Amino acid sequence: MDWIFLSELAINGALTGLLYSLFAIGLVLIYKASSVPNLAQGGLTMLGAYVVVALSHDAGLPLWLAIPLAALFMFALGFGIERVALRRLAGRPVVMILMLTLGLDIFLRGTTLAIWGGTSRSMELGVSYDPLFLGDIFISRIHLVGAAVAIGLFVAFMLFFRSRTGIKLRAIADDYTASWSVGISVERGVGLSWALASVVAVAAGVIWGEVQGVDQSLSLLLLKGLTVAVLGGLDSILGAVIAGIILGIIENVGADFIDPLVGGGSRELIVAAVLILTVMIRPHGLFGRHDIERV
Amino acid sequence: MQDKAEAQPILSMNSVEVLYDNVMLAIKGVSVQVPKGEMIALLGSNGAGKSTTLKAISGLLKAERGRISRGEIKFEGEDITDALAQNRVQKGICHVIEGRRVFEHLSPDENLTAAAPTGMSRSTLNAEKEKIYAYFPRLAERRNSQAGYLSGGEQQMLAIGRALVTQPKLLMLDEPSLGLAPFLVAEIFGILQKINKEEGMSVLLVEQNALAALEIVSEGYLIENGRVVMNGTAEALKSNSDIQEFYLGGGEGTDFHNVKHYSRRKRWLS
Known part of the structure; x- marks a missing residue:
């Protein structure tokens, strides 16, 4: 056994996993404030990357200016999505909102294709x-x-969810009607969670855009991000970070063992297996909140 | 009594009709006045329209796709018929909704924080919290545990405490006694009376437990099939023969068969 090679696989796996976490934090933010898994997070990440590229390469702005501007734009867009689309669906079954986010993802992919074309661009x-x-x-x-950005965001959001605004967002996720009854603006809270998730999407888009180029395939990060979020428990930021590390290591090390046997492509299989097994064995993930049932 | 009734009421609801899904008429011209500083009860059996009346006042109808189709609601003389729920809370109406509904995954302390109005300073919030913990010492003991695991009585106390953080002038409670042991009902009603006296807070109480409610309120409304069918002082209602027969268990103390039957019906009616 080559221990150096194995630890190299594990360390790089963990780092890649933290990049999944970076993406998954966006999913968790929205789930934590509205109990809806956002299937458009991949689309938002891709859009975030495109906006940064457009501002820096096409408009000629330096990156240190382009990234905050893109974050600002996406922040406003997150609020806009709530205002235009989600508000009408408040109180409807979650599956409706889920379908809406799926539609939004497809819409974002189509829009970026129409504006910037399908060729991969570099960050x-x-x-x-x-x-x-x-x-x-x-x-x-x-x-x-x-990985450093992911950990930075993790610390920032852990602190945020202890602040008064953060507590209000968690209250909204628990019970919309009870939140309304004490004067919490559920609409604004959900809007804020989408806005923050859109900012996280810019961070994930920049890093992943640098890793694999900026094109529509960035939106497919949703699959791995969702696996990480589900494994972590969907509403736990800490869970997203730890699950990301775990998935990254399993994927990297596992693929190295299995790939020679099956001739490659086992990465996707490992991710799929983790997702399916989590849902079957531990539906609340590693750190997810449980539904409380008192007898 | 007479003077108070003649003063301007803090809440006046005039001939309000509520439609759910644009077709189902839930209340049909309900008028209720809450005099400032008084405790008023809305009585009636299940599905009578008591909860709908409260939701019309607090603005929570929208969440259930209901709307006020006729009539008007005035709070401190101001028309709030179409105001958003959060604006009504700002003006001073807070609704403790049915079934306790605390934020289960938050601690009691965080439940109180969540209800703090935007712009309330940290010191005011802490003072409010201490005041609430003084009213409900049981909550103080468990302030950092998870609210979902509190007992039913503690959850009801937390739901009331959470409403108090919004500093309401009118506190509305929907069946706070539901599913609680009689001694807890007495404890909670005692605290409500105390809050009413000490802070001059007006209270509108929806109850099926007419016997307990009529002990603490000054005036009551009886609602049946979405209409007010009787209105009078607590004394007058208690001595009314119909009320005695249908809502107080024949005037021969509490008839628990009757009470139990009502709460069982509730599950499929509402």
């Missing part, structure tokens, strides 16, 4: 592609940057 963050050596272990720099 050009300026992070060196030279690997970093930790002893004998290779580590990708961009993954390290992405």
Whole structure:
């Protein structure tokens, strides 16, 4: 057994996993405030990446300005989505809202295709592609940057959900009617959660855009992001971070063992197996809140 | 008594009709006045329209696709018939909804924080919390546990405490006694009376437990089939023979068969 190679796989797997977490935090934010899984998070991430590319490469702005501007735009867009689409559906069955987010994802994919075409564009963050050596272990720099961003966002949102506004958002997720009854603006709360998730989408879009290029395939991150969010428990930010690390390691190490046996492609299988097994064995994930039933 | 009834009521609801889904008429011209600083009860059996009346006042009809199709509601002389629920809370109406409905995954302390009006300073919020914990010492003991695991009585106390954080002038409660042991009902009603006296808070209480309610309110309305069929002082209602027969268990103390039957019916009616 080559321990150095194995730990290299594990460390890079964990870093990739944290990039999944970066994406999954957006899902968790919306779920935490409205109990709806947002199937458009992939579309939002892709749009976030495109907006940054458009501002930096097409409009010629420096990245340090383009990224905050894109975040601001996406923040407003998140609020807009609630105002235009979700508000009408308040009180309807969750499956309706789910379908709406799916429709939104398709809409975003179509829109970016129409505006920017289908060819992959590069983000050009300026992070060196030279690997970093930790002893004998290779580590990708961009993954390290992405993991740091994920952990930064994790800390920020942990603090946020203890603040008064954050507590109100958690209250909304618990009970819409009770929230209305004490004067919480459910509409504004849901809007805020979408706005924040859209900002997270910019962060995820920038990092993933740098890793795999900016095109419509960024929206497919939803599958891995959703797996991480479900494994973590859908409403737990800590869960999203830890589940991301776990999934990343299982995927990277597992694929290395299984790929030679089946001739490749086992990554997707591992992710699918994790998602299915989580739902079957532990539907609330690692850290998800349980429905409380008192007898 | 006479003077108070003649003063301007804090809440006046005039001939209000409520439609659900644009077809189902739930209340048909209900008029209710709450004099400032008084405790008023809405009595009646299940499906009579008591909860709908409260929702019309608090603006929670929208969540159930109901709307006020006729009539008007005035709070402190101001028309609030079409106001948003959150604006009514700001003006001072808070509705403790039926079934307790605390924020289960939050702690009692966070439940109180969640209800704090935007712009309430941290020190005011803490003072409010301490006041509420003083009214409900049981909550103080469990302030950091998970609200979903509190007992029924504690959850009802938390639901009332959560409403008090909004600093209401009119507190409306929907069946606070539902599913609680008689000694808890007495405890909670005692605290309501205390709050009413100490803070001068007006209270509108919806109850099926007419016997308990008529002990603490000054005036009551009896609602049947979406209409007010009787209105009078608590004393007058208690001595009315129809009320005694149908709502107080024949005037021979509490008839628990009757009470039990009503709460069982509720499950499929509402």
